[in-house]
Amino acid sequence: MTDTLSKKQKASADFYGQYFWKDYEIEENAHLDFVIRGIGQENLENAQTLLDMGAGSGKFSILLKRRFPHLEITSVDLSPDNIATITRNAQMAQVNIAPQQASVTDLPFESNQFDLVLCVYMLQHTDAPAQGFAESARVLKSKGTSFYAIGCDNGLSNIHHGSRFFFNRVPAAWRKPSVYPLLPVYWALTHVLKSNKASYEELSKDLVDWLYNPLQNFVPKSDIQNWFAQHNLDFEHLGYTGLFKSMMLCRGKKQ
Numbered sequence: 001m002t003d004t005l006s007k008k009q010k011a012s013a014d015f016y017g018q019y020f021w022k023d024y025e026i027e028e029n030a031h032l033d034f035v036i037r038g039i040g041q042e043n044l045e046n047a048q049t050l051l052d053m054g055a056g057s058g059k060f061s062i063l064l065k066r067r068f069p070h071l072e073i074t075s076v077d078l079s080p081d082n083i084a085t086i087t088r089n090a091q092m093a094q095v096n097i098a099p100q101q102a103s104v105t106d107l108p109f110e111s112n113q114f115d116l117v118l119c120v121y122m123l124q125h126t127d128a129p130a131q132g133f134a135e136s137a138r139v140l141k142s143k144g145t146s147f148y149a150i151g152c153d154n155g156l157s158n159i160h161h162g163s164r165f166f167f168n169r170v171p172a173a174w175r176k177p178s179v180y181p182l183l184p185v186y187w188a189l190t191h192v193l194k195s196n197k198a199s200y201e202e203l204s205k206d207l208v209d210w211l212y213n214p215l216q217n218f219v220p221k222s223d224i225q226n227w228f229a230q231h232n233l234d235f236e237h238l239g240y241t242g243l244f245k246s247m248m249l250c251r252g253k254k255q
């Protein structure tokens, strides 16, 4: 499966698996509220199965399983290191979920299999966001609900592409210290632009993510609504997150 993936796609999964989510400790905090609001409390209570696409540390899967123990949760990620991290985090949290290594652009599941699909902060880190979206809709059951946070094009993706040559060469050990001098400016901007962030630790993670992740395939906003229509999902816009409000939150209901 991984043989056909692009170099950039592999680098993206390696960045998150071997560096970004490694040793990430899951705490009960704003993440659970965020994901319950996104999917909808009632949808979570009435569902049996949930797929978490590009699950990273597994934080959303694990927090949801704790709050809604009846759910059967499958957590997919391309990085084998993330699968190990999710397995370890789930064991520590004493919850039973099913981590599985796969690409969201070619999911190893039957069509119409899941009541709920979670696809947050991840499609823009794949080399084929439209294909990942199509897969999310394919595996969702009729009348099922999907929740997305999708990075939208805000003009900065060209700067991101152009600067990879430089940032890809910075050794992993220097990444975190390199963002410290930028933190006061970033903190001030989050306040001026009213973007809620919990802590300095979260701010430094954001900056490390933006500066060093190898693949940022931001999607034009107009494409997102078209994708919903093409795949028979009713579109509900839930707002934006991120400093420049570039992450679109939206929910789909399959017809």
Ligand SMILES: C[S@@+](CC[C@H](N)C(=O)[O-])C[C@H]1O[C@@H](n2cnc3c(N)ncnc32)[C@H](O)[C@@H]1O
Residues within 6 Å of the ligand: 009, 012, 013, 014, 016, 017, 021, 053, 054, 055, 056, 057, 059, 060, 076, 077, 078, 079, 082, 102, 103, 104, 105, 119, 120, 121, 122, 125, 126, 127
């Ligand atoms: C920014 S992280 C988001 C993780 C999680 N959804 C969250 O919000 O905490 C993006 C994740 O997508 C994963 N990923 C990137 N491309 C993927 C692909 N084609 N298939 C599956 N996972 C992928 C990365 O390994 C990484 O864990």
